[in-house]
Amino acid sequence: MTHPVENLDPAQTVHVLPRHLAGPGAVDPRTAWPFPFDEGWPFAQTDARTAAAFSPCLRLQTTYDPQPDIPGKGTWTINAHRAPFTPPAWRITFDATTPIELLHDIHTELLDLYLEDRHSDQDRLFQDDTAPNEAYTPLLTCGWSHDVKTDGTQTFLTPEGLGGVRHRYAYSGSSDPVWRAWGGYPSEPHWKARISFGTPATLVAAFTASLVSTEPLHRTVQDVPVRTRRALYTAAATTKQPHGNTPVAPPPPAPVSGRTR
Template sequence: MPRYLAGPGSADFQSAWPFPFEEGWSLHRPDEGHRIASSPCLRVQTGFLPNLGSPSRGTWTTTAQKPFGQPEWRATFTGATPLEVLRDFHTELLSLYLEDYLLDDSTPAVEGYLSLLAEGWSHSVWREGKQEFCSKDNLAVLRHWYAGAAQGSWAFHAGFPDRPSERFVWKATFTAGTPVPLISALTSSLVKDQPLTRAVRDLPILTRDFLYFPQGLPARVTPAKPEPQPQPATPPPAPRSGRSR
């Protein structure tokens, strides 16, 4: 199963955050289920807002802003995003924060989707200023707006394109200004070969049919039954003692 169909799993959701809380990063819990992490300078905030009534179970949101300013960009993931993908995204976020490279990014957009092209994802270009990258199984799509009113924004969804949007396994959106290295962290994570640990009950019901055994996986060997060992011969019975005529 591709990792983009694996669901969030059952691990503690805070495993998606690699932030050094012992070095000034703060963790807030304003309400039950809510989690908000902030950088020491308060210019970066990321959090999880639960919504138990939604199939996606909530929303992950990350923003970055100048001091005392409005967010310069926003990244949003629905709650069913694999935690491993979120961790890769937040790891790159921390790296860019430490390099002071979260605003005014000049990285070419091509860096955001090179890993998908290397794995054989298809590429389509639309006249309205949008390009689209689709996985080989047609169950994952990345869209990038390179022109028009939405220029510089990105969107990703994993699921079934022929079903209503609420049937998607998970989605992510990125406003214009989102650093391209964060998009690259997402796409690189999507195509990783590293297997994820999941119990069947943790997999989204919609995607369980896509489980498969990778080629080269050794088959389960049934232990051979032990051959019966020969039993020692039983000595003949001793002759009965009696009187002879």
Template sequence: MPTDPFTDLSPDQQVKVLPRHLAGPGPVDLGTVWPFPEDWSVHQADDGAALATSPCLRLVASLALDADSPRKGKWTVTANRAPFGSAAWQVTFDATTPVELLHDFHSELVDLYLEDRHSGQGRLLEDNTPPQEAYTLLLARGWSHQIKTDGTRFFRDPESLGVVRHRYAIVSADSPTWSAWGGYPSEPYWRARFSYGTPTTLAAAFTASLVSTEPVGRVVKDIPFHTRRHIYVAAATSAQQPSVSSPLPVPPSFPGPSRTR
């Protein structure tokens, strides 16, 4: 059985770890998760809840916190067909989702939004990217592939602690086309759901970040306990993480998102 790599480290020790999906959420603020252009409207309430809208009013992003929930709330992005109109698609992430995954997803969302604004191609609503773009990199990183007769396929990391599910045969538009989770299947740390109609490009940006080999920075005490034996410590430093009482502490610096197109 693997040993706990954090046994001899202080709870306040800063480390860089992999894989990302087992690292815990990390320190988060809106500037990290939402790299939105200056012309977007962003509002945050005193309790940490937040709302952002694009100038065209067709994209709405929100954060709803729930301190009593095991996964602490939800990040949500909704694309509407017209301002204040019906939703074309929606993506949700538990608030416990690693911040690097959230950042890279929203960065790709901004790229699609800007591309549509300048070209008028409408890829936010009609994206022809093939599903292979979202799962080829998983296979390249050693994730297994299982196809089921109910119209779903599963991709699992070598220890089955990270899972991506794709519905390749849509039976109901109410079921997510893509979903992912990290941690033990019986009680994952976080979940992500991409509704029917979500651009595959956004799912591909998320999966690319999911299996990125760039280690993420964490403090030992913030790394989920039950899967620590499955985490690789890439580096450790002597710096101390300051104590922060806010649910949305100041973020570290992250590398820029990698493009999937």
């Protein structure tokens, strides 16, 4: 049995879910970074497509390194510094193959936190009081499984098993990420994310909310990863339409209890 996507022209536009299997989309720093560059946020990009953006105070730095010598690789990185030119207080890295919409949503939340801090006496970029459960509750409400181990980690897996989020709830002082996420087969994921200790849980919650969003992503057939296409939900092939107005076909048989529609 063939999947509907496999019968379409490679250049055809489709609308797909779940987001973690959609593929990266158009890899463009200005799409990922919703910063007000006309209001003092420096932006630079080289001929090799390496790009960087900074907050006016220079405490936030986000970069894109395409690593052209390694096919399909590259890294998006967010660094937060308590003071300019000091070592990062926390860091988030994403593979370049991470869906661009997930990157946009976490950077949007990053900008919101920055603006809140600038116009108040808070410092939520470094003293966030959001509880970790706000980051993983959206996963549980969408039917993800939950496994807790005595080594101090808990793992949340997608209903079809082709994506996950791992949280190290017992901090051991090591340099290992406190949060990890991936899409695709665990042994060979399409993309990975690594979130260090000290990262505001508000940002992690924005990422997981985007991860389980039911708004379909626009992709061409050729941009959708081949190995996991059979796990996608697809809408009818269309020409470009207003964002978010296309209905999504229902998921395959055997629905999972608790999954949102």
